[in-house]
Amino acid sequence: MIETAQAFGVDIGGSGIKAAPVDLEKGEFAEPRLKILTPEVSTPQAVAAIVRQQLDHFEVPASAPVGIAFPAPIKPGQKLDFMANLDQSWIGVDVTEVFSEACGRPVVVVNDADAAGLAEQQYGAAKGQNGLVIATTLGTGIGTALIMNGTLVPNTELGHIMLDAKHPDAEKWASSGVREQKELGYKKWAKRLTKYYGLMEKYFNPDLFVVGGGVSRQSDKFLPYVDIKTPIVPAKLRNEAGIVGAAYYASTKQ
Numbered sequence: 001m002i003e004t005a006q007a008f009g010v011d012i013g014g015s016g017i018k019a020a021p022v023d024l025e026k027g028e029f030a031e032p033r034l035k036i037l038t039p040e041v042s043t044p045q046a047v048a049a050i051v052r053q054q055l056d057h058f059e060v061p062a063s064a065p066v067g068i069a070f071p072a073p074i075k076p077g078q079k080l081d082f083m084a085n086l087d088q089s090w091i092g093v094d095v096t097e098v099f100s101e102a103c104g105r106p107v108v109v110v111n112d113a114d115a116a117g118l119a120e121q122q123y124g125a126a127k128g129q130n131g132l133v134i135a136t137t138l139g140t141g142i143g144t145a146l147i148m149n150g151t152l153v154p155n156t157e158l159g160h161i162m163l164d165a166k167h168p169d170a171e172k173w174a175s176s177g178v179r180e181q182k183e184l185g186y187k188k189w190a191k192r193l194t195k196y197y198g199l200m201e202k203y204f205n206p207d208l209f210v211v212g213g214g215v216s217r218q219s220d221k222f223l224p225y226v227d228i229k230t231p232i233v234p235a236k237l238r239n240e241a242g243i244v245g246a247a248y249y250a251s252t253k254q
């Protein structure tokens, strides 16, 4: 691993498993990231083997903190009880144990949206923001991180709120994955996002929404059409936030 990196981050998503050594001073990749496609049957063994491959590829030293951003609520020492977008065989598994065994070293696992929110709070669009920030990731699913005066309230699953009787799980109607599948135009999708962020605004009264995920690169095509009162801005670290946040989080645990 390159010397400018102090930690290693991995981001496990529904379509790709991405990893990079991270420069924690700058809050950015120290080397270009490597993306490996998520196996079609994304069992714990299959996913953990790819994470191992990532560590080997970057020759991550045993002393480096390793953080893994994972798309489900993570409570250390407890078995997983909910999984939306990877294989259901993850349920009942101690995620930290599986990854630590596969990697031959202790690793730290954190919810992917929490990792992204932490990165935005530390280095990006939510830096220095007081009050309540809701950082969201729009990808295969919708992930959320609640940050109050700089402190993360972990494991919120607000991508699954009920929008109305017809849409009992918000991410199944408003995620970026759904936009791609249904080939929705950005303006049409923004109407769905208005409904989603409008409800979140009504229930939480945040001071700022941050919108991340790969699609945040295209934010000028949809964010101006999300019609809510609360300020809503694109993530600064874009799609890098999960990896940077996981690496940062792991470094705080060592």
Ligand code: BGC
Pocket (backbone or CB within 6 Å): 070, 071, 072, 073, 083, 084, 085, 111, 112, 113, 114, 137, 139, 140, 141, 142, 143, 144, 157, 159, 171
């Ligand atoms: C999961 C969350 C995750 C989000 C983004 C949701 O389906 O339940 O835990 O943060 O997707 O990956």
